[in-house]
Structure formats: structure tokens, C-alpha cells
Amino acid sequence: MPSKTYSEEFKRDAVALYESSPGASIQTIATDLGDNRNTLQNWLKKYGTGARTNISTTSDAPSSASVTEAERIRQLERENARLREERDILRKAAKYFGGRDELVIRFRFVDDTRHDHSVKRMCEILKLNRSSYYKWKSTAVSRRKRLFNDAIRGVRVKTVFTQERGCYGAKRITAELNDQPEDLKVNHKRVARIMRSLKLVGYTKKRKVTTTVADIIKTVFPDLVGRKFTALRPNRTYVGDITYLPIQDGSNMYLATVIDCYSRRLVGFAIADHMRTSLVQDALHMAKGQRGSLAGAIFHSDHGSVYTSYAFQDTCQELGIRQSMGAIGTSADNALAESFNAALKREVLQDSKTFANQVQCRRDVFRWCTRYNTVRRHSWCKYLAPAVFEERYPVILKSAS
Missing domain, CATH: 3.30.420.10 (Ribonuclease H-like superfamily/Ribonuclease H)
Structure with a gap:
């Protein structure tokens, strides 16, 4: 693999990107650039203004392993607290999670008052099939489990959606979740359903179409691509x-x-x-x-x-x-x-x-x-x-x- 070379303008832009990103470490910016940490550090020494020297030294060079471990634990605790808070909020609203349904409300009424009146009589008055009610009742545990799992998924879906500034749709969020080792595999259709319930919509915008003004005097080259924007290997x-x-x-x-x-x-x-x-x-x-x-x-x-x-x-x-x-x-x-x-x-x-x-x-x-x-x-x-x-x-x- 040939070594990469960068223009001076690219290096200065990379340094400006790091210095204008409070809280971002050298490793994070270097990863985004597709290069290694040492290369970016060399650029900072040559082109940097030193505005973030103290910040980067503190964030990138911890004083001891114990400090790093303590910070990691604190981060996990904060993340767990956020997850618990959002999970509790979604759990309280679980009966409205998929939208309210009159039939479901009637089933709940029958179930709540079944000791006061016979199920048969209430189904007759409410025009319900008893078999439908009993099926609804027998599947209550599985429904609660699914709603709980959807609530947990909803927190993670919303986290990814927010991190990407609303630019990711269901399939990209699915790929992101499936790449996280602590998460269970999920289908993009389920993610799409959860996004609909949370009213999360990937950002779309129509672009303006502009045409290129050609120079009719200059040489015109033949079309070697023919709208087939594919290749069998890179650099072709x-x-x-x-x-x-x-x-x-x-x-x-x-x-x-x-x-x-x-x-x-x-x-x-x-x-x-x-x-x-x-x-x-x-x-x-x-x-x-x-x-x-x-x-x-x-x-x-x-x-x-x-x-x-x-x-x-x-x-x-x-x-x-x-x-x-x-x-x-x-x-x-x-x-x-x-x-x-x-x-x-x-x-x-x-x-x-x-x-x-x-x-x-x-x-x-x-x-x-x-x-x-x-x-x-x-x-x-x-x-x-x-x-x-x-x-x-x-x-x-x-x-x-």
C-alpha cells in the first residue's frame, strides 16, 4: 500500500479542525481523518496555534491508569443513568407506545372488571368476541416484553439518530446498532417501526438542479463510463x-x-x-x-x-x-x-x-x-x-x- 501524502492546505485544515473541536481528542480527530495520531501531532507542532495545548494534554495523556479507569467508570455510570431515566419514561407510557386503540381499551375494561361481571355478558354488550379477548389476555406477557424491548431499543435508536444530527435513516441506524458489541442484532424494519413511534424521520431535502456551461471550443472526450459507476477494484x-x-x-x-x-x-x-x-x-x-x-x-x-x-x-x-x-x-x-x-x-x-x-x-x-x-x-x-x-x-x- 503506497504511503499517503497531503498538501499543506490539508494539514492546516486538519489542525484547524482539531483546535475548533472542544472536547475531541487527537485520536478521535486522527481517526476521522483516516490517519494516525502521531501524524496529526506532528502537524499540530508545525501549524498549530497552541490554543488547545492544555486541553489536549489533559485529555490525551492521563496522569495515571487509575484516573483513566475512574473516568471510564464515571462515564458508564452517567450513560446507565440516562438509559434508566429514558427507559422509565418509556415504560410509564408503554400503553400508548403504538398509538391508542379502542378495541384494546375495551379488552382492558373487560379484564379489569371481570370479577364484577361475567366475561360473556360484557363481551356481548361491548360486541367483542370472547376468543379475541382470551387471545389478547394470553399474549399479554409477550406484548409487555416486546414493548419493554422496544423502549430499550428506542433509547439507543434515538442516541444514534441524535449523534448523526438526524441524517441517518432506519437502515444506517440498524447497521450502527448491529456493530455495537453490547447490542443484540435488530432488523431494519423493527428500527423503522420504533422510529415511527418516536417520530424520528431522517433528514431529506430536495436539491437544486444546475447545468454546466460547456466550452464548445475545447476538446470533448468520449464517455468511457456510460452511467456504470462501478469498478472491480479501487483506483480504476x-x-x-x-x-x-x-x-x-x-x-x-x-x-x-x-x-x-x-x-x-x-x-x-x-x-x-x-x-x-x-x-x-x-x-x-x-x-x-x-x-x-x-x-x-x-x-x-x-x-x-x-x-x-x-x-x-x-x-x-x-x-x-x-x-x-x-x-x-x-x-x-x-x-x-x-x-x-x-x-x-x-x-x-x-x-x-x-x-x-x-x-x-x-x-x-x-x-x-x-x-x-x-x-x-x-x-x-x-x-x-x-x-x-x-x-x-x-x-x-x-x-x-
Whole structure:
């Protein structure tokens, strides 16, 4: 596996991300970046402002093993207290958990007053089948057990949902729960039912469709992908695009991406306040640094002028990349890149229309892009993060392709 290289801009963004994340340890940020702790520490020594020196020293270098163990116990106690509190609240409301039902209320009335009146008589008056009542009564234990289990599951579902800022739906939450060793396996249909009962809905937002203005004078390359955004192994086929990031003051930042079709991994990206050719060149150079070599790979894009420019063509030839382009005005020909852009804006901006300022924009987008590879679960990757998917499945078997 070739060693990774990073641009100075990437290193400075990584340092800024750590210094602007109170409470986050060096190990946590390094894991999100897909690198090791020592690398991030070296970047902090070189580019850091020292704003979090005391905090990081305290959190990352405990004075003794006993302090670490005591802190772990306190964390477990706090978590258990929260779980008990939410479980007790849900248990008290268990009879309303699935929504109130008149038939169930009538069954309860019969059961509560069965010593005062005959069951047969009450069923006749209430127009109930006695067999239905007795079945309801015989299954009471199993119903209570299911409601109790749903209440416990509901706490964990809500925890994951909150941690991911409402961006995870039932299937991603299911994958997260099934990866936790202390949890029992659960089906996504059950998680969906629990989410409905808790009124938890994964965040969705329609994206605006924009078209690329092509430069008709420059060279147009043939479509080597044909809307088949797949590959048998990493580092074979890439897609890329530029998307704008609106700022509150009316300006824009821009993000250029290079995405591997095998794992949907974001191997290269660049953020800037301009949309010049150097932006897409920087993203491609970052991809080269991550993969070691891009020789023989295909890079697919739209007909934007930056991709048809002579400077970008020279960069592709230098790196041994073959260019590919879809049809003009057809977003489906670059659907993978478009989908990535939509997911980023949906999950970062959510209900906001703009970023507060350029600094905040760069920081939030950088954070999301790094976590996208190492943490965010992707449906294409069997609900694993792209980096984890590449480690577990380095090559797609022909029988599965």
C-alpha cells in the first residue's frame, strides 16, 4: 500500500479542525481523518496555534491508569443513568407506545372488571368476541416484553439518530446498532417501526438542479463510463465535479471532488473561493497523494470549462489519467458526483440556506468530507464507511459483480 501524502492546505485544515473541536481528542480527530495520531501531532507542532495545548494534554495523556479507569467508570455510570431515566419514561407510557386503540381499551375494561361481571355478558354488550379477548389476555406477557424491548431499543435508536444530527435513516441506524458489541442484532424494519413511534424521520431535502456551461471550443472526450459507476477494484474509475457552497454575505465557496467508483471513497477534494482550473488540479493531486499513483485510471466529469481546459488535460496526461465526459446538460451521466454533492449540502446545511462565513464553511465541509470516508455509513458499501469497505473488500469477486 503506497504511503499517503497531503498538501499543506490539508494539514492546516486538519489542525484547524482539531483546535475548533472542544472536547475531541487527537485520536478521535486522527481517526476521522483516516490517519494516525502521531501524524496529526506532528502537524499540530508545525501549524498549530497552541490554543488547545492544555486541553489536549489533559485529555490525551492521563496522569495515571487509575484516573483513566475512574473516568471510564464515571462515564458508564452517567450513560446507565440516562438509559434508566429514558427507559422509565418509556415504560410509564408503554400503553400508548403504538398509538391508542379502542378495541384494546375495551379488552382492558373487560379484564379489569371481570370479577364484577361475567366475561360473556360484557363481551356481548361491548360486541367483542370472547376468543379475541382470551387471545389478547394470553399474549399479554409477550406484548409487555416486546414493548419493554422496544423502549430499550428506542433509547439507543434515538442516541444514534441524535449523534448523526438526524441524517441517518432506519437502515444506517440498524447497521450502527448491529456493530455495537453490547447490542443484540435488530432488523431494519423493527428500527423503522420504533422510529415511527418516536417520530424520528431522517433528514431529506430536495436539491437544486444546475447545468454546466460547456466550452464548445475545447476538446470533448468520449464517455468511457456510460452511467456504470462501478469498478472491480479501487483506483480504476473516478468521477468528479465542482459544487458551489453559498455564503451568507452573497459570495460562494467551491468544492472540487474526486470519487472512486469502487467504494465511493472521496480520495481527493479541494475547497476555495474561486472556480479556476487550479481547484480541480488540487483535488486530482490530492487523489494522487492518497493512492500513490493514478496511472491507467479513468476520470469522468461533465463538460465544465475547467475540465476541458488545456491545463487540466496536461495534468491528466502527466498523471497517466484517461479523461471521460458525459453528454451536455444530462446530470444522470455524472449521477454519482451529483449524489455526493446533494448529500453533503443536505447533511451539512440541513435547514440553513447558507453558511455563516467562509471560515465556517471551510471548517464544516472539511469535517464532513473527512468523516465521510472513515465514519459515515454508505448504502453502497454494505452500510460501512468507504475506507472500512476498502479494507474488508479490496476486490469485488467476479461472481458478485
